[in-house]
Amino acid sequence: MKPTVNAKDVAKLAGVSQSSVSRVFFDGAKVTEKTRQKVLAAAQELGYRPNEYARSLITNSTRIIGLVMKGIHNPFYPQVLKQFTTSFKKYGYSILFVHTNNDEIQNEDIETLLNYNVAGVIITDATMSMNVAEAFKANHIPLVFFNRKLTTSDFYSVCCNNLNASRKIAEFLTARGEGPMVYISGNEDTSTSREREQGFAEVLEQRGIPYQKYTSDFTYDGGYETARRMLSEGDAPAAVFAANDIMALGVIDALRKSGVKIPEQVKVVGFDNIDMASWPAYQLTTWEQPIDEMVDETVNYLLSEIDEYTGQAQAVEVEGSFVERSTT
Amino acid sequence: MKPTVNAKDVAKLAGVSQSSVSRVFFDGAKVTEKTRQKVLAAAQELGYRPNEYARSLITNSTRIIGLVMKGIHNPFYPQVLKQFTTSFKKYGYSILFVHTNNDEIQNEDIETLLNYNVAGVIITDATMSMNVAEAFKANHIPLVFFNRKLTTSDFYSVCCNNLNASRKIAEFLTARGEGPMVYISGNEDTSTSREREQGFAEVLEQRGIPYQKYTSDFTYDGGYETARRMLSEGDAPAAVFAANDIMALGVIDALRKSGVKIPEQVKVVGFDNIDMASWPAYQLTTWEQPIDEMVDETVNYLLSEIDEYTGQAQAVEVEGSFVERSTT
DNA sequence: CTGAAAGCGCTTACAG
DNA sequence: CTGAAAGCGCTTACAG
16 A cells, blocks of 8 residues: 555665665665765655664664653643754654643553653653652663652752742842732642742741742642632732742732732732743743753753663752742 | 563463464454463563564554644644644554644654654644645645645645634624724734635625734734734724734733723734633633534544545534623 | 675464 | 464674
């Protein structure tokens, strides 16, 4: 049915051996320029294209990176996806996209990654059980947790320096408006939410400023509802620090709807610096996560581990920077 | 290095032939329950997993769908990506994600898809040259243009019924506020932008209401800048119809910044019904594109073409529905 | 540098 | 139903 043309066909037309055809298309193999030309001409004529699967079968490696993502509703992550795809493309790698609905990656998703023998795995905005993570180790598949850490783990992770960032945010807020504050958490089982709270709390306690925590879920609706709950409980904080931007936007909309003036009555700070944070309707003060830098760290680690597997674990942190706009 | 266990190892442990092991893991092959149990036990013990590439090599087919996407900044598309991934997972297919920066898909992206011999391709928010599209036809790889049509094509496409939708929008706007109107286009080489203009224009001309077209690019910034340009040129339309929601949000922010009251002075309508359209800050009137339905149409077509290739071309259109909120 | 040959891990006629 | 064998399209020692 599909007129599949293979290296043998090309060899025949070019008048060389199948091995030579293979060598022309395999980086790092040696052929004379003359053979190369003959082969390329024949390949062109027949529309030949090396079969990636035969290649994978024999080299026991692939040029596919598995990218696991959960929170596609948070604009931060599509951006991350784009950067990874673009960056890996430069090195000849493609992205197998896996979406998970659960906080913890499910076995069926793992199966997919293992079945396709991916060269590396990036896990974004989700966690996985220790023994599943160990499965990748056993198969010598390098793994990066992006924007998350495993609690107990010795796995490689790339995150923003959340502790430092949230300390800076707390320092900024306490330097100006004093008064009780509110922290709106994301899903509490995430390292990001916990660390951002920790740094924030540290500085506040140190300066004797009380804060109240509300638990939310990293979504716009979550932020919105939480702010309404906060108001209905009579809380009137000087400032609200939401664990990510998309929640902060929900907070802003809820406060405005109740006639609360931002920043005069309540200041609002987010985290991420997504595109929408700079929109005129919001002008959200936030902490910028340097996606480029985080992606570069991840890509470099994966490529080096693909080249030579060491299984080294490290919690890489990048700094990012404070972005002051008009919600503070 | 990687302790790769194959069917032969399992066969030895289970005391059966390698063929039997293969049959246990190949859907549709017949084995006695007894053999199955022996094999599964051995496989479990060794951590066996069929090699997907050997399988692909021999069946000349894969369970990978290539998804090509451009406008990841428009929240409509991450949503689409999620739906496709979820839907295909049910059928055992995975998504190879390809991101393109250009309106027209580049050859290198095509190469990737062909190299991996994908079972089918979805092209979203981008177009491709005819001869490239023909390359897929030649390889009997089914192809769907999602939310786009090729001008001259006989390819399968799934779109919203843009003509009907934009007529309905025009009818709604003219039934209430009369007066000159503005259409803000997306990239003008897209079928979506052209069709939405056409339906809108038809009704307005029929009712003798003038309209002005501004060319933009389907982005928030584009919508924002275009609205500012419109104001600076002294245009004060009764209503603005933006070719998608994300531009409409930019328009709203720009108008508000200039003190224009929405909907009292200017009404605004978008297209897509992205999450943000329902946010309290915007409450955008729009046309809902039924993503579920569009995805289902696409998935069903691809699965049936994968099952038996016919190469049939059809421009499928789904209706969607008008969503009235407070910008009109 | 080049070719003949082995082999990657599977599926699938073909006998039994 | 099961096993022995051929073969998918490549890469890669091994000779020459």
